[in-house]
Amino acid sequence: MEATSNEFLRGTLKTIVLKLLAEQGRMYGYEITQSVKERTNGEITLTFGALYPVLHKLEQEGFLLTESEEVDGRLRKYYTLTPSGSATAIQKVSEFERFVEAMQILLQPQQGLSIG
Amino acid sequence: MEATSNEFLRGTLKTIVLKLLAEQGRMYGYEITQSVKERTNGEITLTFGALYPVLHKLEQEGFLLTESEEVDGRLRKYYTLTPSGSATAIQKVSEFERFVEAMQILLQPQQGLSIG
DNA sequence: CAAATATATATAAGTTTTTTATATATTAAA
DNA sequence: TTTAATATATAAAAAACTTATATATATTTG
Numbered sequence: 001m002e003a004t005s006n007e008f009l010r011g012t013l014k015t016i017v018l019k020l021l022a023e024q025g026r027m028y029g030y031e032i033t034q035s036v037k038e039r040t041n042g043e044i045t046l047t048f049g050a051l052y053p054v055l056h057k058l059e060q061e062g063f064l065l066t067e068s069e070e071v072d073g074r075l076r077k078y079y080t081l082t083p084s085g086s087a088t089a090i091q092k093v094s095e096f097e098r099f100v101e102a103m104q105i106l107l108q109p110q111q112g113l114s115i116g
Numbered sequence: 117m118e119a120t121s122n123e124f125l126r127g128t129l130k131t132i133v134l135k136l137l138a139e140q141g142r143m144y145g146y147e148i149t150q151s152v153k154e155r156t157n158g159e160i161t162l163t164f165g166a167l168y169p170v171l172h173k174l175e176q177e178g179f180l181l182t183e184s185e186e187v188d189g190r191l192r193k194y195y196t197l198t199p200s201g202s203a204t205a206i207q208k209v210s211e212f213e214r215f216v217e218a219m220q221i222l223l224q225p226q227q228g229l230s231i232g
Numbered sequence: 233c234a235a236a237t238a239t240a241t242a243t244a245a246g247t248t249t250t251t252t253a254t255a256t257a258t259t260a261a262a
Numbered sequence: 263t264t265t266a267a268t269a270t271a272t273a274a275a276a277a278a279c280t281t282a283t284a285t286a287t288a289t290t291t292g
Contacts, residue, residue, distance in 0.1 A: 006279095006280095007127040007130075008127045008128060008131075008211070008212055008215040009127065009215075009279090010126035010127035010249080010278070010279070011123040011124045011125065011126035011127060011278085012124060012219065013278085013279090014123075015124075015223070016219075016222055016223075019222060019223055020222070023226050028240080028241090029240075029241065029242095030239065030240050030241080031240095036222065039221050039222060040218040040221055040222065041218075043214065043215070043217075043218035044215070044218045044219070044222070047279085047280070047281085048240090048241075048242080049242090049243085049244095049279075049280060049281070049282085050278080050279055050280075052241070052242060052243085053242095053243090053278085053279085054278090056242095071240095072239085072287080072288070073286095073287055073288070074239065074240055074241090074286080074287055074288075075240070075241075075286090075287095076239095076240070076241090077240085077241070093223050095124070096124055096219070096223065097223070098159065099124040099125075099159070099160070100216055100219075101159075102156040102157075102159035102160045103128065103132075103160070103212070103216075105155050105156055106132055106135060106136070106152065106155060106156065106160070107131070107132075107135055107209050107212065107213075110139050122250095125250090126249070126250070126277095126278075126279095127249085129249090129250090144269080144270090145269075145270065145271095146268065146269050146270080147269095150268095163250080163251070163252085164269090164270075164271080165250075165251060165252070165253085165271090165272085165273095166249080166250055166251075168270070168271060168272085169249080169250085169271095169272090170249090170250095172271095187269095188258080188259070188268085189257090189258055189259075190257075190258055190259080190268065190269055190270090191257090191258095191269070191270070192268095192269070192270085193269090193270070233292100234291100234292085235290100235291080235292080236289100236290080236291075236292095237288100237289080237290070237291090238287100238288080238289075238290090239286100239287080239288075239289090240285100240286085240287085240288105241284105241285085241286095242283100242284080242285085243282105243283085243284080244281105244282085244283080244284100245280100245281085245282085245283100246279105246280085246281080246282100247278100247279085247280075247281095248277100248278085248279075248280090249276100249277080249278075249279090250275100250276085250277075250278090251274100251275080251276070251277085252273100252274085252275080252276090253272100253273085253274080253275095254271100254272085254273080254274100255270105255271080255272080255273100256269100256270085256271085257268100257269085257270095258267100258268080258269085259266100259267080259268075260265100260266085260267075260268095261264100261265085261266075261267090262263100262264085262265075262266090
C-alpha cells in the first residue's frame with residue numbers, strides 16, 4: 001500500500017486544508033497532516049515543507065486566522081477559517097469536483113460503440 | 117461556463133497526454149489541446165507553454181516517439197507511445213483514480229452519523 | 233540515565249512545473 | 263489586407279513543491 005507519488009497532489013493542497021478546517025473548525029498543522037494520513041489510509045501524505053508555506057499563504061490571503069496556545073509545554077498554532085476562507089473552501093471543493101468530472105471524461109476507457 | 121482555474125491541472129498533464137495517445141495512437145500537439153478542450157467542453161484547457169515542455173520531457177524519458185510530417189505546407193510533429201509509454205499510461209491513469217478516491221474521502225460532506 | 237520516537241513549528245536551498253510572453257510561419261476567411 | 267485558425271517552439275519569470283535542516287519538548291524504550 002504505497003502512497004501515490006503525490007504528483008497529483010500538486011494544486012490540491014489548499015483545497016484539502018480549507019476543507020478540513022471547514023469541517024473541523026480548528027486545527028493545528030501537525031494535526032492536519034495526521035488527519036489526512038489516517039483518513040486516506042496513508043494514500044495521501046502532506047509534508048511539512050509543503051504544508052506550512054500553504055498555511056502561511058492562506059493566512060496572508062485572509063482565509064485563515066491563527067491563535068497560539070501552549071499545550072503540554074509545547075506551542076501549538078491553531079488555524080480557523082475567516083468568512084472568506086469558508087466561502088473559498090466551498091468554492092474550491094466544488095471546483096475540484098468539476099475538474100474530476102472533466103478528467104473522468106478524458107480518462108474513461110474508450111467506448112467500443114457497440115451499444116446503441 | 118468558465119474553465120476551472122486549472123490549478124488542479126498541475127500534476128495531471130502527463131497523465132492526460134499519455135492517456136490520449138494510448139487511445140488515439142498518434143497525435144500532434146495542437147490536436148491534443150483541441151481534443152482536450154472539446155471533450156471537456158472547455159473545462160480543461162492545455163496551454164502550449166505547458167504542453168510542449170511536457171511532450172519533450174516525455175520524449176526524453178523514452179515514453180514517446182516523434183515523426184515529423186508536412187501537411188498542407190505546415191509541419192506537424194506526431195507523437196506515438198513507446199512500449200514503456202503505454203505501460204506508464206495505464207499506470208498513471210490508475211494512480212490518478214486511486215488519488216481521486218482518496219480525495220473523495222477528504223472532500224465528501226461529513227456525515228451526520230444519524231443512520232446506523 | 234541515554235537514546236529513540238513522537239509531537240510541534242519553521243525555514244532555506246534547490247528543483248520542477250507552470251504561466252506568460254514572444255517568435256515564427258502557412259492557410260483561409262472576412 | 264488584416265484577422266483568425268493552424269502549428270511548433272522557447273525564454274523569462276513566477277509558483278509550487280521536495281528535501282534537508284534547525285529547534286525544542288515529552289514520552290517511551292533500553
